[in-house]
Amino acid sequence: MKTDPVYLPRVNIRSPAELRSSVGFTGKTMGLFLLVLLLGSLIGSFYLNQASHTAAAGLDVLRLTGEREQRRQEGAELRKRISEMEALSNVKSRAEALGFVEADAVEYLSVDNLPSELSHAGISASPSLGDAHQDEPASKETVAWWGEVIARFESWMNTRP
Amino acid sequence: MAESKWPERGSKTRLTILWLGTVVGVLILIGRLFYWQVIRHNDLREIGQRWRLVDIPIPALRGTIQDRHGSVLALDEYEFEVFATPRDVQDPDGLAAELAPVLDRDQSTLVTLLSQTSEPSVSLVWDAPLQVAREVETIRDQWGARAIGISPARKRVYPEKEMACHLLGFVTYDHEGDYDAFYGVEEFYGEELRGLEGSWGGTSDALNLSISIGSRNVLLPQDGRDLILTVDRTIQGLVEEELRRGLSEFGAEKGTVIVMAPRTGAILAMASYPCYDPNPHLGQEIPKELLINPAVSDVYEPGSVFKVVTMAAALDSGTVGRYGTYYDQGQIFVGGHLIMNWDRDAWGTISMTELLKYSLNVGAATLSTSLGAEGFYDYVERFGFGQLTGIDLPYESKGIMRVPGDGNWREGDLGTNSFGQGIAVTPLQMITAAAAVANDGLLPTPYVAQRIEQNGQIIKEFHPQPGRTVISPRVAKDLTEMLVESMAGKQNLSIPGYAIAGKTGTAQIPVAGGYHPVDTIGCFVGYAPADDPQFIILVKMDRPRESPWGTVVAVPVFRRIAEKLFVYLGIPPDDLRMAST
DSSP: OOOOOOOOOOOOOOOHHHHHHHHTOOHHHHHHHHHHHHHHHHHHHHHHHHHHHHHHHHHHHHHHHHHHHHHHHHHHHHHHHHHHHTOHHHHHHHHHHTTOOOOOOOOOOOOTTOOHHHHTTTOOSSOOOTTTTOOOOSOHHHHHHHHHHHHHHHHHHHOOO | OOOOSSOOHHHHHHHHHHHHHHHHHHHHHHHHHHIIIIITHHHHHHHHHHHHEEEEEEOOOOOOEEOTTSOEEEEEEEEEEEEEOGGGOSOHHHHHHHHHHHHTOOHHHHHHHHTOTTSSOEEEEEEEOHHHHHHHHHHHHHHTOTTEEEEEEEEEEOTTTTTTHHHHOEEEEOTTSOEEEESHHHHHTHHHHOOBOEEEEEEBOTTSOBOTTSOOEEEOOBOOOEEEESOOHHHHHHHHHHHHHHHHHHTOSEEEEEEEETTTTEEEEEEEESOOOOSOOTTOOOOHHHHSOHHHHOOBOOGGGGHHHHHHHHHHTTSSOTTOEEEEOSEEEETTEEEEOTTOOOOEEEEHHHHHHTTOHHHHHHHHHHHOHHHHHHHHHHTTTTSOOOOSSSSOOOOBOOOBTBTTOOHHHHHHHTTTOSOBBOHHHHHHHHHHHHTTTEEOOOBOEEEEEETTEEEEEOOOOOOEEOSOHHHHHHHHHHHHHHHTTOTTTOOTTOOOEEEEEEEEEEETTEEEEEEEEEEEEEEESTTSOOEEEEEEEESOSSOSOHHHHTHHHHHHHHHHHHHHTTOOOHHHHHHHO
16 A cells, blocks of 8 residues: 655754754853843843933922922912002001091291202102203392393383284 | 545635635725824824823913002912813712812802713812912812812902003903903003913823923913003002092092103103993903093093193294283184183283283184284194104094194184184193193103013113203293292182192083083193192093082192192292202
8 A cells, every 4th residue: 555655854863962062052152141131231220210310300390390380379479468458548548547647737847058969859750851951040030130121121012002 | 545635625715715805804904004004193193192292381470560669550460260070070079068168169069060071171160369279289189189170370450459540451351362451551561561471391191190201391481571650659549539539529520630740741640530440350341431541532622721822832932922911802703703701801901921810712812813823833733732742551642633724624713722622632732731831841751651670670761752842941931930920819729838830721512513501621730839840730620510610620629639749749838949949
């Protein structure tokens, strides 16, 4: 009876010594492998360390940003409270509650030999326009009298019936 | 019988079908992958970013507005919206019980809101103050209730409430939700006051928690700049108090008072009544006519106060001298238009000072016709009428003035305009023109902003503009003395120790077809000390019931304000002041 040929897998049988040399598990290779593993671990650890620090710093930034915003809000609230307390109506009512009254009679006293800069201290409504309009005639009285004479003469000339 | 080494034809078909099916399936898979990863790439990326990327705006505070001494008139504060995402609320009843006393809302209402799982977000309170927001944060942290959110928003606050409302304007959210300014310096200096909004952009996880090492973009907000005005809050306060008192005392419908430093044009106070509280209130509706600043936008016929301009023009042009006279016959025709004095009387020989004192229309018309139309209107324009004053406030009106050459100018206008009729001016134009007389003939440019600061550093400073010469200093001095003389003896104006230069006016109110038979506008403009004016005040009272005359209704208001200003500004009586110089 003819049968089909049986195809059997090839088996390469080697001796143990041949096996050891083909796989190559020498000490050098192992050392190299361990070195690579160590370096990889170091780099990985370094990366993880940096990443965790960055994450922590990021959380700090988030926290500080939130705190900054809180301080701004509290600052705005305080400014509002101060301005309300300083409001004119509030100051007036507090003054009245403390017994202050509006001055109804003011008496001015003339002080001899007062330094000239102090005599202008109270007039603060108009910041000066530099030295405009500051020229003073040598004798105001003389000029005023002469000016009046001229003005009366002019008006006499121009008077219409 | 030998077994066939090949599969049967039926099996081959099944294999083929299986193979084709697999191929089709793979193709479909590839097609779907292509659709989602290539065609829909941008859409999905956007959706992913929307869920992942966070961009939170950080509002910038608007700059403050302060008076010349640093008192705050307007500033921003924060208010907070407390909202919830109902789908994430675990225990609506318990949470509502905690929030109700803090938010000052009914618990059952809160439960209803927190239970609306069909809504992505519900607002619990939209204007909570800072204290309440902090308490809500505490509750949220204690409960771990990520469903509760707090969103800050700005709110403009005016601590002085109604004070200087027309001058300041107001800020509110418009219909499009933008925070914007309307009227007053808030609008005029909007660019300077408005800050730059910041933002915090980063990535968040599925729980909406920020990923600290994701991409981030923080832009710090830049708060707006502060505006310091020339206005003095104390003067503004006393002016408003006296204006309200005067309106009540004389039964006037409305009024305006302006106080200016005539040498520089700095506005020390600007008050009009009725006014409004610019602080935003829920449901508040302010009539639009209240928002407009009457001092710069409303026009009126100034009446006899305008005689100051006519007299200045006549003196400066040489038409008449200070001691000149004319003969008053009680009436004069100008361009066919009959002009009479207020009392219909003829006054005979009248000096220029008496013309002002008795406020004679015939005299004023005599001067304007003597000056001639060209000369008269040249001076009127020199005094700033028919033009903007240049004040740094919005919606200023030029007034209404007909001049020769205009189609509707009549020769009769030359007569009537001389005593302030047939010409419409703003209160600001009138006080500025009178300030030219007080300022030795130089027309000042009024202004309200003194400087702009940022964090205490001066960014921009506004200086008084050099005025243009309107009349000579000599004429200004003469006219001042005439005005002082004309006011002498007026009991309700007299302030012992002080010489005050001023002019009263009683103007009729134009209506269709002529003038109102009864209603008037009583006004007065005056400055002091006469020899060295530190302030000029205009008082205008509309439709007073107690008396139509400006000398009765406006002068007392002026006097009361001036009395207080002498004390506040430390201006001693004239004899003491002159003795010390």
